[in-house]
Amino acid sequence: MPRRRLLLLLKPLDVYPSRGSNAQSRFSNPRILSYLDNRRKVHKDAINYCQDILRKKMVDWESIVRNNLCCPIRDVDLVVTVGGDGTLLQASHFMDDSVPVLGVNSDPTQMEEVEKYSSEFDATRSTGFLCAATVNTFEQVLENILEGRSSPSKLSRMSICVNSKLLSTYALNDVLIAHPCPATVSWFSFIIQENGKPTCPLVNCRSSGLRVSTAAGSTAAMLSAGGFAMPITSQDLQYIVREPIAPREAITSLMHGTIKSNQTMDVTWFCQKGLIYIDGSHVNHQLQLGDSITLSSTAPILKVFLPQHFLSSDL
Template identity: 75%
Template sequence: MARRRLLLLLKPFDMYPAHQSNGLSRITNPKVFSYLDNRRKVHKDAINFCQDILRKKFVDWEPVLRSKLTQPIRDVDLVVTVGGDGTLLQASHFMDDSIPVLGVNSDPTQVEEVEEFSDQFDATRSAGYLCAATIKNFEQILDDILDGQTVPSKLTRMSICVNSQLLSTYALNDVLIAHPCPATVSRLSFRIKKEGQPCSPLVNCRSSGLRVSTAAGSTAAMLSAGGFAMPILSKDLQYMVREPISPGEANASLIHGVVKFDETMDTSWFCKEGLIYIDGSHVFYSLRHGDTIELSPRAPVLKVFLRHHISL
């Protein structure tokens, strides 16, 4: 039997180094400093733990810091990310639909800790919604994957075309179309199309932007903004106009809705400058007045190993 090939993608573990020279010396509350330094140690220990497990398996593997990932991921059988949802999202931008990914939440939120410090600071750690594993079950889940006892879920991603040109990055969570300055009004129009023909009225809006999410991203910013959580295996998209200015009766019912799998959302941008943010703030593309953006759920899926109760 051929040895499996794995890529181990790591969030840098020096996020909260305990050195006076890095600026943390400004933190006067020793509990905050201890909490931040503990997060670094927990993450570093998780990386070492996962590497120790891989050394025992019949696999070839290579560790790569996510900050060093610049080329498409190819020629591996599995990607394992160690960090949180952000690390898995970054990996997804370099993956097609042929390689599955397993996320390891290296620093899960501790409920007792959050309660203990709730009146002093936010002690929330990583949610890891898309991460099926922690160090407690990593080896068992990895063994199940290698033995073929578990299969990945196929998550819908979103493709983005600007002026009919397909962007190289697919969105796993969401897309935000907005002015670079959050205090500046975003001016745009959009409508839903099916087979190239309009199937909704044109919506003209002034707002703080337009957010469109996949099912996987519907429990993040979309839900926080008043949207609804979608079944994670749904093939549809959900959209919401952020903070619309005087939408008017005609548009009021259209500022939040769903784009079906066989539909697209066509948007026109009417500000001097704008940005398309993909899965957060790290990946973005520039817009100019008159640019058109087409969003579609018919992008290559991403194969992700999920926690059982989430994939149901």
């Protein structure tokens, strides 16, 4: 049997400040500095541990910092991301439906720490919603994958077309369509269609933007904005108009809803400027007055090894 080929994708180490004069001047509370230093150390230790485990396995592997990823990921049997959901999301933008990905949460939130510092600062670490492993479980989870005892789940992604041209990046979590300035009103219209026929009236909106999520992204910003959690393997999309300005009563119910797997959402943009943010703020596409955007769940799926609780529940 040929040796497996793995790519280890790493969250950068320099995301937290180290102790020093600049850091000291920014933070008057020394416990914040200690907390940030610890986060950096925990993440560094997690990287070293995962690399040590891979050295013991009968696999060929290489590591790359996610900021240096610029080409499609090919010719590997598995991608292992070490960081949090953000690292897994970034990996997904360079992957098709042929390679599975395993997320390792390198710095999980510690609830006792959150409670301890709650009166001083937010000590929440990484959620790792889509990460199936931590340092404590990585070796066993990896062994189960290599031995064929675990299978990846197929997560739906969102395709984005602008003026009938398909963007190269698929959204695993969500997209936000909004004006570049958050204080400026976003003006757009949308309609949901099935087989080229409208399923609802045209909706004209003035708001702070439009968010559309996949099932995987429905528990992130969408849930915080008043949406609902969807079954993780659902192929439907969910949308919500953010802070609509005085919608007519007849269309109030259309400010939030779902887009079925056989439907599309067609959006027309009426501002001079606009942006489509894909899975956060790092990947975006510029919009101009009159641009048309089509969103659907027709993108290639992504194979993800999910945490155990997903496999024994409806979510």
